Amino acid sequence: MFGVLKILGISILLLLLVSCGSHMAPTSSLKQPPSIRLNYHTVSKGDTLYSIAWRYGKDFRQLAALNGIRSPYNIYPGQRLKLTGKVPPSASSKAPIAAKKTVSKPVSSKKPVATASKKSLTKAPRRQMAQTKRAGSIRWRWPVQGQLISRFRSGDPLRKGVDIAGEKGESVLAAADGTVIYAGSALRGYGKLLIVKHSEVYLSAYAHNHRLLVKEGSKVKAGQRIAELGSSGTDRNKLHFEIRKNGQPVDPLAYLP
Known part of the structure; x- marks a missing residue:
């Protein structure tokens, strides 16, 4: 008799588990909550x-x-x-x-970056590190030498700049003269971050650093060592580099030599 009751109890438990499982939504059907515009x-x-x-x-x-x-x-x-x-x-x-009409536009070269071959844009050669390109009153240079592993894509919140692979501790250089207006790690997704103000129009950012070598308020010169490349806030050693024009992300490759 005890054996029959034991078997009956197990059967009821199994039925309950199957019933509950049939009403669980599969993970793939769970939707992310809609984005909220913050005011x-x-x-x-x-x-x-x-x-x-x-x-x-x-x-x-x-x-x-x-x-x-x-x-x-x-x-x-x-x-x-x-x-x-x-x-x-x-x-x-x-x-x-400043009105948009008064903002200087980047001076296009004889061969614009947009028409260059994909192969020529995948790496910043050593000889290009010292080269500069003028945009308005600013001369830009590459902040680090390495393989270009991700490019800017307009409208993509995950591709607001370019990613350049490198070795941990490698020098990160200021892309142009300016003043450091942010040095810290409070911005989620950027790791140890530097933001440099070059004018009332242009700012640049250097993210995922291993170590920051300058502080807020520091005056920096193009080519000056301002950080060490690292992997803070990401899964590999790389520099995430952005240029903002009037607050909006622009393609760094249109400004770098």
Whole structure:
């Protein structure tokens, strides 16, 4: 009798498990929640106005004007910043934003990068490291020598710049003269990051470094060693390099020699 009850109990348990399993949705059918457009950002420790503008693809001048913040753009943890809306007339007069028509365009070479062969763009040769290319008043140079493993793709949030493979500890050089406006690791997905301001229009970023060699506020010269290449925030040793024009990502290959 005890044996029959034991078998009956096991059978009921198996039926319950099968029944529950039949109602579980397969992993492949689980959808990601829809993206939410943020209207505000709450400042955290380590944030700067520049890093917040970089995170959301904003022009730092526009973000400052939108929130009535004057140079040198000091912010504090817990402060709530508006990301959208119209710039108040009084604020726009204090922090003017350059009109698009006045922005200098990159000087095209005899053979534009867009028409070059794929093979010629897969590596920054040693002889090109010292070469420069002018865009407006700025002369750009390659920040590191190595294999180009990922290219810029307009509209792709994962390809806002180029990835250049290298060895851990290899020198990362400033791509142009400028001022370091961010040095830290608070921006998710960038690891140890440097952002350099070259003008009111152009900024550049150097991500996934092993070690940062300059601090915020440092003046740097083109070709100066500013970091050591590494794998912070990623799965391999590489430099992720971006150029932003008026807050928007542009293809670095259109600016590098």
